[in-house]
Amino acid sequence: DTGVSQDPRHKITKRGQNVTFRCDPISEHNRLYWYRQTLGQGPEFLTYFQNEAQLEKSRLLSDRFSAERPKGSFSTLEIQRTEQGDSAMYLCASSPARQETQYFGPGTRLLVL
Amino acid sequence: QKEVEQDPGPLSVPEGAIVSLNCTYSNSAFQYFMWYRQYSRKGPELLMYTYSSGNKEDGRFTAQVDKSSKYISLFIRDSQPSDSATYLCAMSAAYGGATNKLIFGTGTLLAVQP
Numbered sequence: 410d411t412g413v414s415q416d417p418r419h420k421i422t423k424r425g426q427n428v429t430f431r432c433d434p435i436s437e438h439n440r441l442y443w444y445r446q447t448l449g450q451g452p453e454f455l456t457y458f459q460n461e462a463q464l465e466k467s468r469l470l471s472d473r474f475s476a477e478r479p480k481g482s483f484s485t486l487e488i489q490r491t492e493q494g495d496s497a498m499y500l501c502a503s504s505p506a507r508q509e510t511q512y513f514g515p516g517t518r519l520l521v522l
Numbered sequence: 523q524k525e526v527e528q529d530p531g532p533l534s535v536p537e538g539a540i541v542s543l544n545c546t547y548s549n550s551a552f553q554y555f556m557w558y559r560q561y562s563r564k565g566p567e568l569l570m571y572t573y574s575s576g577n578k579e580d581g582r583f584t585a586q587v588d589k590s591s592k593y594i595s596l597f598i599r600d601s602q603p604s605d606s607a608t609y610l611c612a613m614s615a616a617y618g619g620a621t622n623k624l625i626f627g628t629g630t631l632l633a634v635q636p
Contacts, residue, residue: 413565442623449530451610451626452566465621500565502624509554509573509614509622513565 411435413514415501421520422491429487430517434503441484442511443476444500445469452500452513458484491521525549528611528627537636541598545611545627548592552613554622555587557596560608560629569609570596601634608632 414433422428434441439460444452455474457465460481470476473491478484488495498518502511528545535541543557554573558566570585572578572594578585584597594613598605608631612624 415565440622444624449628451526451528451612451628452624453626454621454623457621457623465623504622509616510556510568510571511624512568513558515565518563 413501413503413512415499415514415517417517418515419518419520421522423522424491424493426491427487427489428491428519429485430499430501430519432484432486432501432514433482434484434501435505435512438503438505438512439481440504440506440511441478442502442504443484443486444502444513446498446500446516447496455486455499488519491519493521495519496521523548525625526611526613526627529630530628532631532633534633534635535601537601537603537634539601539634541596541601541605541632541634543596543598543609543611543630543632545594545613546592547594547613547625549613549615549625550589550592551615552625553616554614555585555594556612556624557583557585558610558612558626559605560610562607566610601632603634603636606633 441458443455446452458478557570586595608629611627
C-alpha cells in the first residue's frame, strides 16, 4: 500500500494523559498536513510541514499540542495533558511539491475519558 | 459566517438518480476546489479536483465551479448504493510558497436507496 498511513487507528486515554500519533506520508510527498475532525464537521487545519520545517500552525493548536517531522519523512503529533474536548479524528494528509491535491490517511480516532 | 457553507443533509435518493451536491464560499481568493468522499470512520478520499472556474468530468462524476457566484457543485449520475457516504467540499487559496491548507465544508450525508 503506497498511501498515507497513520498509527494507531484508535486510541482511548484518560484525561490528563499524553498521547502521540504517527503519520507516514506518501514517499515522494514533501508537504504534510494535520487536520482534526469532530462529529458532523469537516476537517479543520492544524499544522503544515514542508519537508522538516513546520511552516504554519492554526490557532486550534494550543500549547498542549506539538508536531514534528524529523528528516522530512514521518511526522508525529503529541497532545499533552489530554482533555475531553480533544476527542476527535486526527487526520494526516500529504501532497507533492507544486500540486494542490492532498491525500488523506485513514485517521486516528481519539477518545478521552 | 463560515468561509465555506454546505448543506449537511441527509440527502436520500433512489438508486439511479442524479445527485446534486453544492457548496458556497465567501473568500474570493480560493482558486483550488476539491470534492472528497468519506465513508463512516474512514479518511477522506479525493474524488475531483478543479482549478478556477469551469467543469470537469470523470466517469459518473462532474464538478462545476462558478467563481463569479462563489458556488461549486458535484453531480453524480446513475447513483449507486455504494455512493452512500459523506461528501466534503474543500478549497484553498494559492499564494506563492504558502500553506495551501484546505478549508472544508461540513459535509453532506448521502444515502442511495436500492
